[in-house]
Amino acid sequence: MPGNLAAVDELDRTAATRLRDVGQRYTSNRAALVEVLAASSHPLTIPEILEARRGMPQSSVYRNLTVLEEAGLVQRVASSDEWARFELAEDLTEHHHHQICTSCGQVRDVTLPPAVERSLDASLGKVAAANGFKLQHHRLDLVGLCGDCATG
Amino acid sequence: MPGNLAAVDELDRTAATRLRDVGQRYTSNRAALVEVLAASSHPLTIPEILEARRGMPQSSVYRNLTVLEEAGLVQRVASSDEWARFELAEDLTEHHHHQICTSCGQVRDVTLPPAVERSLDASLGKVAAANGFKLQHHRLDLVGLCGDCATG
DNA sequence: ATGAGTGCAAAGGCTTTGCATTAGG
DNA sequence: CCTAATGCAAAGCCTTTGCACTCAT
Numbered sequence: 001m002p003g004n005l006a007a008v009d010e011l012d013r014t015a016a017t018r019l020r021d022v023g024q025r026y027t028s029n030r031a032a033l034v035e036v037l038a039a040s041s042h043p044l045t046i047p048e049i050l051e052a053r054r055g056m057p058q059s060s061v062y063r064n065l066t067v068l069e070e071a072g073l074v075q076r077v078a079s080s081d082e083w084a085r086f087e088l089a090e091d092l093t094e095h096h097h098h099q100i101c102t103s104c105g106q107v108r109d110v111t112l113p114p115a116v117e118r119s120l121d122a123s124l125g126k127v128a129a130a131n132g133f134k135l136q137h138h139r140l141d142l143v144g145l146c147g148d149c150a151t152g
Numbered sequence: 153m154p155g156n157l158a159a160v161d162e163l164d165r166t167a168a169t170r171l172r173d174v175g176q177r178y179t180s181n182r183a184a185l186v187e188v189l190a191a192s193s194h195p196l197t198i199p200e201i202l203e204a205r206r207g208m209p210q211s212s213v214y215r216n217l218t219v220l221e222e223a224g225l226v227q228r229v230a231s232s233d234e235w236a237r238f239e240l241a242e243d244l245t246e247h248h249h250h251q252i253c254t255s256c257g258q259v260r261d262v263t264l265p266p267a268v269e270r271s272l273d274a275s276l277g278k279v280a281a282a283n284g285f286k287l288q289h290h291r292l293d294l295v296g297l298c299g300d301c302a303t304g
Numbered sequence: 305a306t307g308a309g310t311g312c313a314a315a316g317g318c319t320t321t322g323c324a325t326t327a328g329g
Numbered sequence: 330c331c332t333a334a335t336g337c338a339a340a341g342c343c344t345t346t347g348c349a350c351t352c353a354t
Contacts, residue, residue, distance in 0.1 A: 025353065027309065046343080057311050062344060064309090078230035083343080099285050110283065116275040123268040124294055131262065132299035133251050139293040142276055147284035177328060179334065198318080209336050214319060216334090235318080 011038055011092060018071045029056060030064050034073065034088070042107050043077040043085035043098070077107070078139070090137070099142040103149035110142065163190055163244060170223045181208060182216050186225065186240070194259050195229040195237035195250070230291070231259050242289070251294040255301035262294065 015034050016026040024030075036052045037044060044052075049061055065086055068074035073092065077085040085107060087093070095117065099108045112120075120138065128135035167186050168178040176182075188204045189196060196204075201213055217238055220226035225244065229237040231252055237259060239245070247269065251260045264272075272290065280287035 023308095025308065027353075029310075058343095059312075059345080060310060063346095066345095067309095099280070099283060101285075102288065108283070108285075110279055112275060112279060116272070120268070120272060123264060127262055127264060128251070128294055128296065131251060131260070132302075133253075133260075133294065134297040134302040135294055136254065136296040139291075139295055141291040142280055142285065142287055143291055144280065144288040145286040150284075150286040175333095177333065179328070181335075210318095211320080211337075212335060215321095218320095219334095 008035070008038065011088075014092065015068075015071075015073055018073055019067070022071045024067055024071060027064075029060050030068060032056065033061070033064055033068060037074065037086060037088050038092075040087070042109055043087040045083040045085050047083070049086070097140045097142065099144070099146070101146035101149055102143060103145055106146050106148075108146070112140075160187070160190065163240075166244065167220075167223075167225055170225055171219070174223045176219055176223060179216075181212050182220060184208065185213070185216055185220060189226065189238060189240050190244075192239070194261050195231070195239040197235040197237050199235070201238070229259070231257065249292045249294065251296070251298070253298035253301055254295060255297055258298050258300075260298070264292075 011034065012031065015031070019026045019030065032053050033049065036049055039052075040048075046058065046061055046065075050056065050058060053061075065074060069076060069086075073089050074086055075089050077087055077098065090096075094111060096109045096111045099110045100106070120140075124138050125135055163186065164183065167183070171178045171182065184205050185201065188201055191204075192200075198210065198213055198217075202208065202210065205213075217226060221228060221238075225241055226238055227241050229239055229250065231237050231250070242248075246263065248261045248263045251262045252258070272292075276290050277287055
């Protein structure tokens with residue numbers, strides 16, 4: 001819900017708390033990163049973040065993204081294979097997946113019907129258990145062509 | 153089916169054909185790469201490939217992997233986020249997914265029950281269609297801890 | 305005050321590229 | 330034969346790190 005003031009405020013408090021929990025401060029740069037990621041409907045690359053926050057040094061972006069990741073506020077997304085992309089941790093947003101365009105690399109968030117997620121989780125849980133694997137979560141991407149690329 | 157002679161032979165012919173189709177030669181280095189990938193039960197990193205084929209220069213590995221990818225024989229796998237991993241294109245193997253250990257980065261191949269795959273594809277198809285997205289395939293990873301890491 | 309955070313610039317590490325040589329068809 | 334492929338080394342590019350300065354608590 002980008003732009004929702006109450007939600008943004010709560011996100012802010014959550015961020016401060018989780019950072020404090022890992023012995024980190026909630027600085028303006030970090031708040032800015034959280035804000036930028038929260039305002040986006042898709043995972044952002046470093047260039048995109050730098051574009052959104054002109055003047056913030058790359059090193060600060062990298063360093064703080066790492067800190068935010070360790071605090072469980074941000075997660076790295078494996079996209080096509082070009083650049084690292086970042087989004088808010090899933091428990092701060094909604095469980096969702098990514099639609100990745102193989103032509104232009106565009107990444108868009110998508111959600112699946114809850115029933116599908118449930119049956120999928122059940123199946124994955126069985127497979128993981130059979131392999132002695134401790135399943136934490138799943139990652140599902142739709143790979144194909146976005147509207148623009150399919151047409152052009 | 154690693155090690156199956158007949159299958160290896162057919163793979164060889166397929167590789168030669170697809171390379172020729174894109175105007176590339178099937179050289180010994182490329183054959184070696186296909187062989188190494190075919191013999192593995194999980195996606196390989198460049199270091200692993202170099203280990204399996206001592207003496208092959210890195211530049212050749214990178215360059216030929218790119219060619220093989222363009223010929224539709226090999227595909228890059230998005231793993232945790234450390235190194236690029238490569239495996240044979242899916243139509244040369246079996247439809248499968250990856251179990252990724254967040255602790256050690258290990259990637260293992262896993263397959264899901266056909267019924268699960270079918271219902272998943274059906275759902276994804278609907279979602280994609282609703283977004284004007286031309287779905288080519290899906291990518292599903294089980295993320296968690298492998299047996300070794302969960303215990304240690 | 306006082307250690308964490310910041311910014312700039314330099315260093316790292318995986319990956320790509322230039323060029324002369326070798327080999328595939 | 331003639332062009333593509335190879336191999337070595339150098340260059341690229343995203344990312345990380347060192348260090349002195351500044352800000353948060």
